[in-house]
Amino acid sequence: MSTLNSGRVVAVLGPTNTGKTHYAIERMLAHRTGVIGLPLRLLAREVYDRIVALRGPSVVALVTGEERIVPPRAKYWVSTVEAMPQDIGADFVAIDEIQLCADLDRGHVFTDRLLRMRGLHETLFMGAETMWGAIASMVPEAEFLKRERFSTLTYSGSKKISRMPARSAIVGFSVENVYAIAELLRRQKGGAAVVMGALSPRTRNAQVEMYQNGDVDYLVATDAIGMGLNLDVDHVAFSGITKFDGRRMRHLMPNELAQIAGRAGRHMNNGTFGVTGEAPLLDDDVVDAIQDNQFAPVKKLQWRNARLQFGSVKRLIQTLEERTDDPWLTRVRESDDLGALKAVSADAEVAARATDGPSVHMLWDVCGIPDFRGISNAEHAQLLTDIYNFLHQTGRVPDDWLAGRVNRIDRTDGDIDALSKRLAYIRTWTYVAQRKGWVSDESHWREVTRAVEDRLSDALHERLTARFVDRRTSVLLRRLNQKEGLVADVNDKGEVTVEGQFVGKIEGFRFRQDKDASAEEAKTIRAACIQALAPQFHLRADRFYNAPDTEIDFTEQGGLMWGAEAVGKLVAGQDPLKPTVVAFVDDEAGAEVAEKVQRRLQHFIDRKIATAFEPMLKMNADEAMEGLAKGFAFRLSESFGVVPRGDVADEVKALEQDARGTLRKHGVRFGQFTIFMPLLLKPAPTRLRLVLWSLSKGLQDFPEAPPPGLVTVPTIDGLPDGTYTMSGYRAAGARAIRIDMLERLADMLRDQNTRAGFEATADMLSITGMTLEQFANLMEGLGYKAEKGEREKVKATLEATPDAEAAEVAPTEKAEEGPEMEVYYTITWAPKRSPRPQGDKPQRKGPPKGKRGGKPQRDNKAQNFSARPPRKEKAIDPDNPFAAALAGLKKD
Helix, strand or coil: CCCCCHHHHHHECCCCCCCCCHHHHHHHHHCCCCCEEEEHHHHHHHHHHHHHHHHHHHEEEECCCCECCCCCCEEEEEEEEHHHCCCCCCCCCEEECCCHHCCCCCCCHHHHHHHHHHCCCEEEEEEHHHHHHHHHHHHHCCEECCCCCCCEEEEEEEEECCCCCCCCEEECHHHHHHHHHHHHHHHHHHHCCEECCCCCCHHHHCCCHHHHHHCCCCEEECCHHHCCCCCCCCCEEEECCCCECCCEHHHHHHHHHHHHHEEEEECCCCCEEEECCCCCCHHHHHHHHHHCCCCCCCCCCECCCCCCCCCCHHHHHHHHCCCCCCCCCCCCCCHHHEEEEEEEEEEEEEHCCCCCCHHHHHHHHEEEEECCCCCHHHHHHHHHHHHHHHHHHHCCCCHHHHHHHHHHHHCCCCHHHHHHHHHHHHHHHHHHHHHHHCCCCCCHHHHHHHHHHHHHHHHHHHHHHHHHHHHHHHHHHHHHHCCCCCCCECCCCCCECCCCEEEEEECCCCECCCCCHHHHHHHHHHHHHHHHHHHHHHHHHEEEECHHHEEEEEEECCCCEEECEEEEEECCCCCCCCCEEEECCCCCCCHHHHHHHHHHHHHHHHHHHHHHHHHHHHHHHCCCCEEEEEEEHHHHHHHHHHHHHHHHHHHHHHHCCCHHHHHCCCEEECCEEEEECHHHHHHHCCCCCCCHHHHHHHHCCCCCCCCCCCCCCEECCCCCCCCCHCCCCEEEEEHHHHHHHHHHHHHCCCCCCCCECCCCCHHHHHHHCCHHHHHHHHHHHEEEEEEEEECCCCCCCCCCCCHHHHHHHHHHHHHHHHHCEEEEEEEEEEECCCCCCCCCCCCCCCCCCEEEECCCHHHHHHHHHCCCCCCCCCCCCCCCCCHHHHHHHHHC
C-alpha cells in the first residue's frame, strides 16, 4: 500500500472517449509545473504538440527513450511512463492508461508509478474502471472521478472489407495482416493510411494526417490505436480476435477489444464496431460487455522490486527477482532487461569490470537499452557488451564506432521492410545518444540520429503511401461521395486529369483509361471521369468540326484519323464511290457529339473522293457523251479508272473512233495491256482507290499501295485478284510493273522483230529498272519466251601498254584464262499465248522445249504467229502495238 505523503490523488476512470487525457492536460496547465506519463511514444508526441500549441515550446519538455527535448525553462514534462523524470518535485503528476499495471510485459513500470510517483499538489491516474478496486486498496487516499462516454458505441456485426464504410479503422494483429488489408483497400477503395506501434512519430503523424484530412477514408492499424490516439473514426473493424503476445497466440480479452473498439466515435459522434468477413462474429456476452462497459476487475498488478542493490551483479539479480507477499501484487515474469543482464554478465570481460557499485549500476543502465531491432538474444547481448565495455573503459561510446553504425543506416533506398528495419536500428542509436554522458558530444549525436530517423521516416511514409494509397482513386471517390462537381482537364497531349489526378487519355472522342488501374479502380475512375469529361467532348467536337481537311486523313485500312487519333472508319455504301462513315465516339459523349463528328467525317471523305477522282467524275457527268462511249465510261468508273484490256476486249472492239476520241478527251488511255486514266495513277488516287475497292469487295485486310516511284515491285502470292490492277501495276512473272511504264515498253516493242526474236535494249532495261535476268522473267510473264544463251564477250581495243614487257606478258596470261563469256536472252512471241493478256495473272506456260516433228520450235512459233486470216472488212486497231507487225506478216 502507498504510504507517500502527497497532495490530492484522484483516479479518473471510465471508457474511451470520455475526455480523460484532455482533463489531465487542463489540470496540469493549472499548476506551475507538471509531469504526465503516457503509454506510447506516439501518444507522448501527440500530447506534447497539443501543450506546445497552448503554452509554446520554451516551457514544454518531451522525454522518451529515443527523444529528448528539454528547454532550459521547462515547466511541463511529457514523457513515456518508463522515461518519467522522478526527482524534479513537480506540482502535478499524471499517469495515463493506468490499467496497464496488469500488463505482463510493462505492468511493473506502471505499478511502480502508481505506488511511488506523486505530485506535490495533485496526482491523477487515468484509465479503465477495472482498476477501481486495485487503486482503492493500494492507494486508500485516492478519490474517484467516474466519467461517462460522450457517445454511444454499437455493434454492427460483420462486413466485408469491400463494403466497409468510409472513415473506418480496420485492426490487424501482425504486420503481414496490416499490409494485406491495406493492399486490398488500395485496389477497392483508393487506399488506406497505416499506423503501427513500430512506426516513428514522424511517419505515424504523416500517415494519420492523410487520414485526417480526407486523402484516404480508411485506416489500417495494429492494436496500438487503442492507446489513446485520437482519430476521427466512425467504425472499428477487427480482422481477427487473436494475437501473438510475444510468447503465444491467445484470444483478446473483452476489455482489450473494448479499448480498441472505443476509438470509434469521437466526442459527440456515435461509433460502431464489428468484424471483417475473415473474423468470427463476437459472442453476445462480449458485445454486451463492450457496449455496457462492464468488465472483470483487475485482481493482480505486475510488480518488480524497486529497491535495487548494486553491490554486485549477483546481488542486483537477487533484488530484481525478490518476491512480495502483497495479495494485490505478483512478481513480473523475467523481463527483457533482466534477461539481458544475465546474458551480458556471463561475459568474462564484463564480469571482471562489474565488481563495484558504480560499475554494476552502469551495467544495469546499459541492459535497459531495448531490443528495437528484434534480433536474437545473443546478438543483442553482444551489442550491449560492446557498449558497456566502451563506457567502463573510456566513459564514452567512441565517435568513430558510433559513426560507422549510424552511417550504414543512413540510406533511404529500398522497400518498406528495408526502411522499417533501418528505422528500428536507428532507434537504438537514438536511445544511446539520449543517455546523459554516454557520448562525447550529446547535442551533436542527438541531432545526427534524429536527422537520420527523420529521413528514414519520410522515406517510409513515401513508400507506404506509394504502396497502399492510390491518390487518384481516393480523390475521385471522395469527390463523388461528396456530390461535388469534378473538374476535368485535358492537356495538349490528350492526357486527362480529374482533380489533378491522371486518369487516362482522350483519343479522338473516346476515353482510354489508364491501363495501370485495376478492375475495381477502373469502374470508379470511369464513373468519375465520364461526367467530368462531357464538356470536354463537346469542346473537342466543335474544334474538330471547324478543323481544315489537312488535319484529317484516312489510313490504308479505311480508318479515319484526326492527327494521330482514330476518330472513325469507312464502310461500304451502295455506290463504291460513296462510302459511309462510322464515327468513334463514346456513348457517354452524347448523340449531339456523335452526329457532329460523323457529319464532319462524311464531308471530308466526300471531298477527298471528289478531288482524287475528279477526271473520272467529270467524264461521267459529261452530258454530251452518249451511246457506247457513255457505257464504256461507266464500265471504267466501276473499276475506279483502271481496267485490264483483256477484261473489256469486246467493248473496246465495239468502240468507234469518235467514241474513242471522246474518251481520250477525258484522259482515257487505250493501252495494249490496260485501259486507264493516267491522272488516276498518281499516289493519292491510287491509295484511295485501293481503300474504296477493298470496301466494295468486303475484304477484312486491305492491301496497301506500293511505295510511290517504284517501277516494279516483287509479286506476292495470295493477294486478292485485282490487287495489282488497283495498285496501278501489272503482275508479270516474279515482279509487277507499273502499267504506264509497261505501255512505254510496249511502244518500244513495236520496232522489234518478235517473230525472229530480239534482245533487250539498254532503254528497255532502263525504264523497267531491271537486270537482264529480271527483264527476261518479266517478258515471259507478258506472254513471250526468253531463251538464254552464252557468247564470247566483245572487248574494246586495249589501250597501249606503258612498257613492252607488260604488253608481252598480258597476251600470255589471257591465253591461259580463255575468252570471257557473256549471257544474253533471245525474246520471241510465244505462239500459244493469247495476244491479249488476261487480267493480273497471265499464264506463264510456254511451248515445250526442244524440237517437234524434226522442226525447230521457233519455226512452229513463226508459222502460228502469221496464221491469222486477214479480215479486210474490219479496221485494224491503231492502239495495238503489234498491229504493224501483224500487217507486215500478212503482206509477206
